[in-house]
Amino acid sequence: MRLDLHVHSEYSPDSHSSIEAILKQAQEVGLDGIAITDHNSVLSFSVASKLAEELGLDLIIVPGAEISTREGHLIALGTTNLLPSGIPANEVIEHVHDNGGIVVAPHPYAFFRKGIRNLQDIRLDAVETFNSKQLFGLANYLANRSARQLNLGVTGGSDSHKVETIGFGYTDVNIADGADVERILQAIKSCRSQAKGRASPRLRSVGHSLKIRMGNYKNSR
Numbered sequence: 001m002r003l004d005l006h007v008h009s010e011y012s013p014d015s016h017s018s019i020e021a022i023l024k025q026a027q028e029v030g031l032d033g034i035a036i037t038d039h040n041s042v043l044s045f046s047v048a049s050k051l052a053e054e055l056g057l058d059l060i061i062v063p064g065a066e067i068s069t070r071e072g073h074l075i076a077l078g079t080t081n082l083l084p085s086g087i088p089a090n091e092v093i094e095h096v097h098d099n100g101g102i103v104v105a106p107h108p109y110a111f112f113r114k115g116i117r118n119l120q121d122i123r124l125d126a127v128e129t130f131n132s133k134q135l136f137g138l139a140n141y142l143a144n145r146s147a148r149q150l151n152l153g154v155t156g157g158s159d160s161h162k163v164e165t166i167g168f169g170y171t172d173v174n175i176a177d178g179a180d181v182e183r184i185l186q187a188i189k190s191c192r193s194q195a196k197g198r199a200s201p202r203l204r205s206v207g208h209s210l211k212i213r214m215g216n217y218k219n220s221r
Contacts, residue, residue, distance in 0.1 A: 001173045003033040003184065004166055005062065006075065006106060006128060006157025012038040012066075015161040019047050022163060023057055029167035033060030033184065035077055037106075037157075040068055042080040062181050066106060067092055072116035075104040075128070075155075078185045089122045097123075102185045104155050107131045109142040119146050126153035126188050130195035132169035133159045144195070153188040156195030169197035 008015040009022055019036070026034045036044040045063045052059050064077045068085040069092050076082065076092070079101035083092055093103045102125035108115040110131065119127065127147040134140050147154050158168040174192040175183050187193055 001032040001060075001175055001179055001184065002030065002170050003035065003060070003062065003173065004031055004158050004160070004170045005035040005037070005064065005077065005104070005155045006066070006131065006169065007034055007036050007160045007166055008066075009036050009038055009044045011036075011041050011044045012161070014039070017161065017163045019044055019051055020055070022166060023048060023052055023055065023059060025163045025166045026059055027057050031059065031167055031170065032179070033062055034166075035062035035064035035075075035157075037064040037066045037075050037077075039066050040082070040085045041065060042082060045080055060179060060181065060184065062184065063101070068114065069116070071118075071122075072108075072114045073106055074116065075106050076101050077104060077188075078102055078181055089116060093123050102126065102153075102189050104128055104188075105143075106157070107134070107139065107143070107159065108146065109139040110134055111139070119150060119152075124150070124152055126155050126193075128157055128195070129154040130156035130169050130197050131159050132157070132165065132197050132200045134199065151191070153191050153193055154195045155188060155193065156197050158197070158200070160200075165200045167197075168200050169195070172196055 069089040079099040081099040104126045106128040129144040156169045172194040
């Protein structure tokens with residue numbers, strides 16, 4: 001199964017992508033599922049789940065959010081029960097686990113991004129080892145090396161803030177029979193996934209990174 005597990009919608013302060021456009025693009029590019037991981041928000045999940053059914057789209061919608069912890073960003077998958085932003089990472093992780101979800105470290109070594117680099121100090125389930133917005137291969141390489149060293153699962157995601165880049169990064173999940181959110185999360189946690197994709201257009205990635213650096217998207221940091 002191929003899923004983009006890092007996508008932002010209009011429910012993030014730094015994206016204008018509508019839920020309908022995201023879902024249609026995900027289907028168009030051949031994804032089997034998607035996680036809309038808005039900044040500190042799960043409002044998109046119920047909207048996406050309902051809309052996917054109404055539109056007759058064959059997509060698995062994974063609950064998700066990109067959470068701003070005290071140490072940096074984490075992605076929660078599989079739960080819609082979030083703690084407020086600014087809380088220590090291990091408290092967020094414990095809460096996500098208690099609510100049946102898993103936790104991924106997104107872009108841990110990316111420049112100008114609020115990733116958590118000291119991955120050994122937190123109780124992660126997986127590391128995002130392919131993020132399509134990374135301008136150079138080094139950040140993804142370091143993330144992959146850390147995942148191997150810590151024996152953690154891996155995910156890939158587009159980190160899309162524009163509809164046209166959805167699916168540029170994705171997670172291949174090995175599931176023998178059937179597929180649902182629980183099986184997908186278990187496969188990732190059990191190291192039965194691969195992170196793949198291609199880089200987003202360079203100029204777009206540079207522009208987004210500079211906006212973050214300049215503080216235009218303070219709420220997303």
